[in-house]
Structure formats: C-alpha cells, structure tokens
Amino acid sequence: MKIAMNEMIYKLGPPEVVDPNWKFDAKVSQFELVKLIVVNELPFSLAKYKPFRDFAASLNPWFKVPSRTTVKNDCMENFKRNRLKVQQYFEKSTSRVSLTADMWTSNQKLGYLCITCHLIDSDWQIKKIVIRFFMMQTPHNAMNMYGVILKTIQEFNLEDKLFGFTLDNAPVNTAMINHLRENLVKKGCLLLKGKLFHCRCAPHVFNLMVQDALLAMKSVVNNIRESIQFVKSLQSRGQQFQEIINQVGCCFVRQPSVDVQTRWNSTYLMPESAIPFRSAFDALGQQDKEYEFCPTPIEWKMAESACKLLKGFYTATKLLSGSKYPTSHLYFPQLCKIKKILNRESSSKNTIIAHMVQQMEIKLEKYWKESYKSICVPVVFDPRFKFDLLEYMLKDFGSEIEANKWMLKLKKAIQKLFDQYSLEILVHHQ
Template sequence: MWTSNQKLGYLCITAHFIDSSWTLQNRIITFCLLETPHNADNMFDMVQKSLRDWKIEDRIFSFTLDNAPVNTSMVGHLRKNLVDRYLVHHSGKLLHVRCAAHVLNLVVQDGLDAMASVVDRIRESVLYVKSSQGRMKKFNAMIARVGLACKNHPSLDVPTRWNSTYLMLESSLPFRAAFEALKETDKDYKFAPSASEWEMAEAICHLLGAFYTATKKISGRIYPTSHLYFYDVWNVKQIMEKEVTSENPTIVAM
C-alpha cells in the first residue's frame, strides 16, 4: 500500500521471477487506486483480480509484505482461496513472508525516539550552516581553520526516513571540530551539541550503521535475499547485546 499526498490509497504489486534464461527479473504488474475502505477484503479482491488477469494464480510461491495487520488478514484470505483450489504449495504455510527490512525499520524508529534530542541538535546544526551562503562561507572558514580536509559537507536528513538520519550523522561527525569552532565565533549558532552529545551521536551512528548495512543488503532487487538476511540480522543482534551493557543509560534505552 502507498498513500499519496491527497490521501488516496494505491496498491502496488511487484512480481519477482526467474525467466527462461535463469535470470532473476522483477516487474510491477499492478499499480492501481484502492477503493475505500482500505481493508483486507478490498485488498484481497484487488490482488486476486491481478493474479487472474495475469493468469498466475497457480504460479505463486510467496508474498512479501510488511507487518501491518491488514496485510496479515489479506494474506489469510488469499491463502484460504488458493489452498481450497490446490493452487499453492505446502498448504500455504510459506505464502506470507514478512519483510525483514520493515521489521528493522520498526526497531530503528523505536530506538531513535529515545535519542531524539541528540539527533535534533545535529539536524539543527546542519540546517543552520546550510540555510544561507553567508553561513556556509563562515562554516567553510572554520573547516579550514581546524585543518579538516573533507571534500563533502554534512547532509541534511529527512526526519521520517531513518536511513537519511544515519547518513546525516555519518557525514556530520567528521566536522565536529568545525562545528565547535563555529560555536566560539558565531553568537547566533545556538544548537551546538555538547561533548557528551557528540559522543552519543557516534554511538548512535555505530548502531544505525549495522541496520543500514543490513537493510541495504536485504532490500536488493537484482539478487536473491532470503539467504542473506540471517547473518546481518544476527550481526545487529550482537551489536545491540553489546550496547545494552553500556554505561550510558541513553544508549541502553535506545
């Protein structure tokens, strides 16, 4: 499901299959407006129609969806329909694959809520230096003053996309000295993170890096991913188990 700016719901179905040359392919086979209410019954009707139109009802192995309750209910309807007509393998037990990337996203969003104040400080700092040419010029002067040789500047995130928040932190940390120098020379710059907040940002970035790597790998479209996710999810688990013993209570809360 995808919702437009006009609050209209659209249903998108992407088919992943191996062609006659044993090459993995993916094609959008349906992208249509979903009538209200956006419930399991209406979704099921639309999915079933798409499968019939493409004549692939008997060629479905699994559906990968996020963990929304409506998706679980819709797949339940679909499973019963296909099983009753003997069109799916193993009584449909493998039909519903829960999207691992979405599970990781839920974990990260929950953790970032505990670190909002630190992330906001970094975000406001990046926004401040990017808000005008004059401020960027002054920031560049601070970069030169502290002797940094970075080619790129910090990137600003989209708060609703945690992967962009990770990239913002990753790109901002090398400029810590420049931001600290800016604090000393610019009385209007009031968002400078403290030393402890910078250290916190480093810890957050380390944690998010594991999630970012895992999500990027298991979101690939040109290669199979079902055999890849376990190692990266296990790596995330190892890092989280290590950080839960941190002396910093905020990191533990995350």
C-alpha cells in the same frame, strides 16, 4: 522532397551505418512516439505542441504527428497488448513466482497500490514484472485489498504458481494475507499449506527496530539537523563555516548532509556525516551567538554510539534492497550480524543506548518467532551456508533447546518442499 530526405538520411551517418533497405513506416514512428511518452512519463499533450511538431517535421516531413487523443488511445492499446502477452506467458509457465506489494498515499490524498511479480525465467535470469498499478478505492481495509489482489492473481493465471508474498508489517497487510492464504490453501495452490507464503519485508522490519533508537535520541538528532540547516541556510553562514573548517583542520571531502525525515537511513547518515565536523560546530557555537543548536559533548558521544549501533542496520538494509540479485538467502546472515551487535551493545554503560538495544531486541524476537522459517529456508539452498550455518547460528536467537526445535522444524519443512516439488515435476512430465 524525397531527394532531400535521402540526403538527410545520408548525413545521419556513414552509408554502412544506415540500413539501405530502410523504408518509412508511419506506424513504426507512431509506436516510437508512444514509447517515448510512456518511458519518459511525458504528457499526452506533447503531441500538440508546435515546437515538437516542428522538430518531428525536421526529421521526417512525411510523418504526421497524431493528436493527443490518438496518442492516448495508442498507449492504452499497447498496454492491453503487453498485458495480454504477460498473461499468456504466465499461463504457459510452470515455474513458481513470488509477489511484492506496496501502497502509499499521494499528495492528493489518493491511495495507490503496486503489485510486482518476481521470478527466475527459463534462462535463469531474475525478472520482475509490474502486473498491477492502480488507485485503491477507500476504505483501504483488508477485505478491499484482498478482493483486488485475488482478482489480479486470477487475471494473470498465478493462483497455482505462487510461492511467497512479501509485504511490510502493517496490520492491514497481515489481515489481508490471512484471507488470501485461506482462499489459496482451500484450493490446494500453496506449498506447505501456505506456511512460507507470508514474507515480512526485511528492510521494513529493520526500519521498525531503528525507529525506537531514533526516538530515544530525538533531541540529539534534532540538534544535529538544526545545526546542518543553520550553516546551509545562508551563503554567508556557509562561508563562515567553511572558514572555521579550514581553521580547525577538518579535512573531509563529504560535507554534512540533512536527512529526509521519512527515511531512517538518511537520518542515520546525517549524524554520521556531521560527527567528523564536531570541532567545527563547537567552534561555530563560540563565534556565532545566533547558533543555538550545538550538541553538547554528551550528545556528540551519544550520536557516535548510536551510529556505531545503526551501521549494521544501514549495511543490511542497503544489501537487502537490491533488485538485480537474489536477497532472500542474505537475510539470515545479516540478521545474525545485527544480533551480535545488539548482544555487544546491550551491556553499554550508556543507559540510553542500553535501553535502545532492549527495545530493538524485543521487536527482533517478535518478528523472529513469526517468520524464522521463511528467513532460514532460503539459507539452506545457498551452497556457502546450507544447514551448517543454521546449526551454528540459531543458538544466538534462543536457548539450545529452542535452537534444536527450530532446526527440526526447518528440516521437516525442506523435506516436504522437496517432496511437493518432485510431485509437481512428475505431473508436468506426464
């Protein structure tokens, strides 16, 4: 059997590829099985399937596939071992970190909360580590969330290392963060007494603003959605629509796409993808009596205006949703671009568009006043912008008097941050 095993190893690659000192280790193989199951989210029962066992035996007849219970226990042991490594890493770390958290409800009506830690390590590499993922017990109120998150922070030795906590704008999150900030400020753990601690999720703020726009043009969006679904519902209708496209000369590679209604960016992309095929939909309406959803010329024009308005939001959301590069310093420049779009479209002759812009500006003003410090401070640390951009752009968000007040407060906040970080560095070197 050993001779056959050596022959199989030789067949896997040239002799220089195979490690001549390789020795079979059942523990290594068992760990690789655990990694396979965890990384690919496979069921523990994979270990009991005969085809899988036969496959494993064909690779290495000496390896006995463990039972599903053993695989489960190994997974939990690896989880505990890695959690301990993360706890020890944070215990030794002297850097500040930031957190994000999100909660959602599954199809089984169960609430899940995920807490992620974001940091820059000693090699100046951006890292994110999921430190807690679990099912939240009801009720999902502020005090329950506060208790769970505080316990998590304490377990990972993060109380005195936190800088910011990014959450969406749900009222329960705001109430929770107030409890958490009060607790940490009393212990002297937060910089600037926690004034920069609560960071509101930028894409979520954009989402709230855009939802008003989509609500105002609900009938237009519904007609475009029904139109696309109509031509995609049957093969014969799809062929008929393709023939009409060829007749009217719509030469576009990308076909109209249906949105996922819970994601506003896909709802923006839906009319944006349908507008180039306007003439084809109009022709379909004349040829097929069953097609009753063709938007009117006024609705097409409204869709074009709305897409023009929402394009800036879509671009900003896509940029700020990145996970492999810093985004905090990009928020303010993108917000400035959106502000200019709103200023331009506020004088639109289309009353519906003008009303949409008005509602967006109300929400923007609300969130700006609540979080302008956390939005603007990161900009100063971007060598391309610094204070010059702030002084130039703040006047777009208020009067000259307000802009000067904001600028003064920002300079004081940054000076205090510098002083506190300098003190921390001094303490760590003593």
